[in-house]
Amino acid sequence: MNGFNPLELTVKNILQMINPLNEHWAVRFHIINEVRAIVASIESLRGATVEPFGSFVSNFFTKWGDLDISIELQNGSYISSPGRKQKQKLLGDVLSALRDKGGFRKVQFIINARVPILKFESRCISCDISINNLSGQMKSKMLFWVNEIDGRFRDLVLLVKEWAKNHHINDSKSGSLNSYSLSLLVVFHLQTVKPAILPPFRDVYPGNMIDDLTGVRTVAEKHIEDACAVNINKIKSERRANLNQSSLSELFLSFLAKFAEICSNASTHGISPYSGQMEEINSNMRWLPKTYALFVEDPFEQPANTARTVSSKQLIKISEAIQETYGVLVHPNQNPGSLLSVMAGPHIFPRTPFPATASRQSSSWRHGPNKNPERRKQTSSETQPAAQKHPNGQKQQVWRPRSGKKLDELGSEG
Numbered sequence: 001m002n003g004f005n006p007l008e009l010t011v012k013n014i015l016q017m018i019n020p021l022n023e024h025w026a027v028r029f030h031i032i033n034e035v036r037a038i039v040a041s042i043e044s045l046r047g048a049t050v051e052p053f054g055s056f057v058s059n060f061f062t063k064w065g066d067l068d069i070s071i072e073l074q075n076g077s078y079i080s081s082p083g084r085k086q087k088q089k090l091l092g093d094v095l096s097a098l099r100d101k102g103g104f105r106k107v108q109f110i111i112n113a114r115v116p117i118l119k120f121e122s123r124c125i126s127c128d129i130s131i132n133n134l135s136g137q138m139k140s141k142m143l144f145w146v147n148e149i150d151g152r153f154r155d156l157v158l159l160v161k162e163w164a165k166n167h168h169i170n171d172s173k174s175g176s177l178n179s180y181s182l183s184l185l186v187v188f189h190l191q192t193v194k195p196a197i198l199p200p201f202r203d204v205y206p207g208n209m210i211d212d213l214t215g216v217r218t219v220a221e222k223h224i225e226d227a228c229a230v231n232i233n234k235i236k237s238e239r240r241a242n243l244n245q246s247s248l249s250e251l252f253l254s255f256l257a258k259f260a261e262i263c264s265n266a267s268t269h270g271i272s273p274y275s276g277q278m279e280e281i282n283s284n285m286r287w288l289p290k291t292y293a294l295f296v297e298d299p300f301e302q303p304a305n306t307a308r309t310v311s312s313k314q315l316i317k318i319s320e321a322i323q324e325t326y327g328v329l330v331h332p333n334q335n336p337g338s339l340l341s342v343m344a345g346p347h348i349f350p351r352t353p354f355p356a357t358a359s360r361q362s363s364s365w366r367h368g369p370n371k372n373p374e375r376r377k378q379t380s381s382e383t384q385p386a387a388q389k390h391p392n393g394q395k396q397q398v399w400r401p402r403s404g405k406k407l408d409e410l411g412s413e414g
Contacts, residue, residue, distance in 0.1 A: 007329055008249040010339040015155055015346045018062040018162055024268075028056055028067050031122050034070055038097045044090060049072035049169070053133060055179060057140035058281040060157050061148070067128045069080045070133035078131060079217045084116065091118045094129060130147050134217070135210050138224065143183060145228050149236055150197050156251055157186050159343070163252075166345045167321035175311035176318065181296045184273050185262070186308055188296075189255045190278035195242045200276030201299040204231050205218065211301040226403070236286060263294070263319045270295030274302060 002284040011018040036050040054068030055061035071090070073080050073140075088111055095118055098104050104173075105121040118129040130136070147154045160182055165168035176229040177185075206227050212218050242316075246254070262271060262278070269278045270287055273298060281287050286303035287295060293315045325342045340348070 006334045011249045053137040053140045058143040069129045172309040181306040187273045189258045195244045208220040260322045266294045274299035
């Protein structure tokens with residue numbers, strides 16, 4: 001595909017529309033500062049720090065992306081491990097402080113979740129607060145570092161997340177995929193294209209990262225970051241001679257085909273981004289017994305299944321979304337309306353009428369991931385920021401990308 005075909009142009013337009021601008025970075029830093037002020041006022045959280053993680057740290061968020069925040073408790077210089085009841089109590093204290101301050105919407109305490117979470121909305125941004133989620137912070141940094149290998153990784157993640165939201169299959173609460181598992185599916189795809197764009201994650205960090213988050217925090221984090229830096233630099237230097245030249249639209253199409261293969265083999269095979277392979281579940285003792293509809297192993301916390309929330313019913317819906325989308329994208333009579341309708345939500349571009357035949361080709365395409373897809377009704381429902389400067393004044397967030405820039409230092413114009 002060349003850069004002037006309809007699908008490639010659509011992909012570029014979507015990325016341009018969903019990528020956050022300075023103002024979207026700034027509003028999230030403002031919310032983080034609000035939470036820091038609230039936490040500083042709570043006696044039971046004296047000395048605690050407030051640190052973002054998730055897509056905001058990995059740089060995989062869109063203009064509308066959620067914000068994940070971790071309140072890190074002080075245990076001297078050591079990594080602490082508070083119990084579930086303590087986390088619940090402390091989040092209850094935060095809940096009371098949020099209500100006292102006011103200005104926060106849709107405040108909800110998910111007290112009995114596997115990881116207790118306090119949810120709220122501020123400045124139209126949905127936020128989740130948890131206690132001592134150092135593992136989430138490090139996983140987010142890992143994905144940020146891996147993107148140094150090839151920037152198409154981030155672009156493809158943003159496209160896939162937008163597509164999944166458009167088809168209502170990016171919601172773990174309803175039994176579909178969370179954003180982390182979608183990112184890992186993109187990782188696996190880029191590990192298995194020819195030539196590979198990303199390496200098996202064991203080449204980035206051998207071992208189980210979560211097991212190494214013990215002892216003195218600064219020492220543990222530096223060990224992980226230094227190991228990743230050495231390995232990523234080696235990978236980048238070795239891959240220059242055999243670079244995959246696929247465009248984003250080609251990678252998105254091949255991702256759909258790969259995803260369809262994963263879904264059709266989900267009953268017998270799981271995905272391992274750590275090894276970069278699809279493996280038989282019955283031959284992998286750490287994945288048994290099989291209790292999930294889809295298995296996507298966390299490469300940093302093996303053998304945790306990041307797709308554990310996916311139900312059998314939702315797996316069918318995911319397969320249908322893949323089939324419908326692929327059918328439209330490979331149809332010879334493409335037009336902007338049909339492409340946008342299956343790839344992005346209406347919050348990006350106004351819908352324009354387009355021929356019904358272009359949106360109903362899922363039963364006729366022959367070279368896609370499934371030769372006999374089931375049809376369903378069509379539904380409509382994050383390139384780097386334009387400037388990578390960040391608002392000044394943040395003191396607690398100390399993580400620095402290896403480029404030397406602080407994540408939380410975006411110039412005064414933010």
